[in-house]
Amino acid sequence: MAGQSDSTMSLFSSEEIEFMAEDEMTEIVPNLRMDSLNFICGDYGPFLPQLAAQVPLWLALALKKRGKCTIRLPQWMSVENLTRVLEAERDSHAFQPLPFHYIEISRLLFDHAREDIPDMYMVRSLIEDIRDVRFHKVETNLEKFTASTVTWKNMSAMEVNVIRAFAGRALQAFYKHDNEQQTPDTDRAQDKQPQSTY
Amino acid sequence: MATEESASVMDDYEMLISTTDVELLKRAWRNEKAAPEILQFESSLVQRIKEQIELAEQNEEIFEANNIEPLTVSLYQMDLDRTQFLLRSYLRVRLQKIEKYLFYVLKTDEYLNRLSKQEQMFARRCTDDLGSHLDETVLAKLPDNYRSILKQSITSEEDDMGTRSSLNLFYFSFFFMCLNIIAIYYVCL
Numbered sequence: 001m002a003g004q005s006d007s008t009m010s011l012f013s014s015e016e017i018e019f020m021a022e023d024e025m026t027e028i029v030p031n032l033r034m035d036s037l038n039f040i041c042g043d044y045g046p047f048l049p050q051l052a053a054q055v056p057l058w059l060a061l062a063l064k065k066r067g068k069c070t071i072r073l074p075q076w077m078s079v080e081n082l083t084r085v086l087e088a089e090r091d092s093h094a095f096q097p098l099p100f101h102y103i104e105i106s107r108l109l110f111d112h113a114r115e116d117i118p119d120m121y122m123v124r125s126l127i128e129d130i131r132d133v134r135f136h137k138v139e140t141n142l143e144k145f146t147a148s149t150v151t152w153k154n155m156s157a158m159e160v161n162v163i164r165a166f167a168g169r170a171l172q173a174f175y176k177h178d179n180e181q182q183t184p185d186t187d188r189a190q191d192k193q194p195q196s197t198y
Numbered sequence: 199m200a201t202e203e204s205a206s207v208m209d210d211y212e213m214l215i216s217t218t219d220v221e222l223l224k225r226a227w228r229n230e231k232a233a234p235e236i237l238q239f240e241s242s243l244v245q246r247i248k249e250q251i252e253l254a255e256q257n258e259e260i261f262e263a264n265n266i267e268p269l270t271v272s273l274y275q276m277d278l279d280r281t282q283f284l285l286r287s288y289l290r291v292r293l294q295k296i297e298k299y300l301f302y303v304l305k306t307d308e309y310l311n312r313l314s315k316q317e318q319m320f321a322r323r324c325t326d327d328l329g330s331h332l333d334e335t336v337l338a339k340l341p342d343n344y345r346s347i348l349k350q351s352i353t354s355e356e357d358d359m360g361t362r363s364s365l366n367l368f369y370f371s372f373f374f375m376c377l378n379i380i381a382i383y384y385v386c387l
Contacts, residue, residue, distance in 0.1 A: 011231075012231060016287075019280075019283070020224070020228075022280075023224070034267075034269075034270065035270075037270070037273060037274070037277075039274070039277035040218070040219070040220055040247075040250045040251070040254055040277055040278065040281045041218055041220040041221075041277055041280065041281065042218050042220075058276065058280070059273065059276075062272075062273060062276055063273075066269065068269070164232075168234075
């Protein structure tokens, strides 16, 4: 897709998006005793065997890889929920609410915590289907893309990323062609810079 | 818009209590990567993060001396690595932008003031190096009228060489729209 062309500076690589996804909180059940961890990114623990704890995904995976915990599957990844989401996704034009990093989180869990996922095969194919339906929506939405109607709710990180560069350039082109008819008015654009509140 | 702003002030206050510096740095990094122009340098944040990284490095030495469990040490190491990556990437994106819009950034006070002391130094040294390189290889061999690195020819009224940041309304509003969606989503969580 168009998102793959240059403008490397404004795009996040998939590794970088995965990095962000790894900060999402996950519930684990440790099987070891460990004191609190006072990280730069926050304090976690103390950990006691069989007592559920909330940790970032990267920590959960690190413990999982060493066999020190089991990961509790997030509620949204249950077969019932995913089936419901897939149906709703097929029925409507809107994007269903899913975690912002649903692709990355599910991928990481499939890769590293497969024995903690009941119905692994089912869950995986459901997520793949959801992803396909949603990317198809992204593509059809792009066909109807105009400068005035850019309101897509509930898009996920990967989906935003795919269209970010393309949409940015498209809007730039709209702007340019609009201005060709009027007098070129670059000053106005510079006056109205939104602050970076996010 | 006004209500949004007051709401965001409230949010900011609540965030300040609960948000870690890593979270703030991650936000700054994300904004910096997504924005076409260079943003204000987060000097106090970067300073705080640097101190925390140093502290974590010292702790690591203490752990090793005290025979703390290797598992715990490796987890702390991972946390340190992640923070360092974030800081490096943040600084690198900014350097890339400075290099790309070198002359424009130096010429415009507004942008120049957004840089840290070190970044300003970097920008000036970059210009000097680039200037002398272009001088030696090409410009000195051209006729007098075409020797400026900033102007196409001596008749140009303003500096018309070099890239300027491709700013315009839509670019911005779109990026920030994307970011807002993300923000809204997080609030919903």
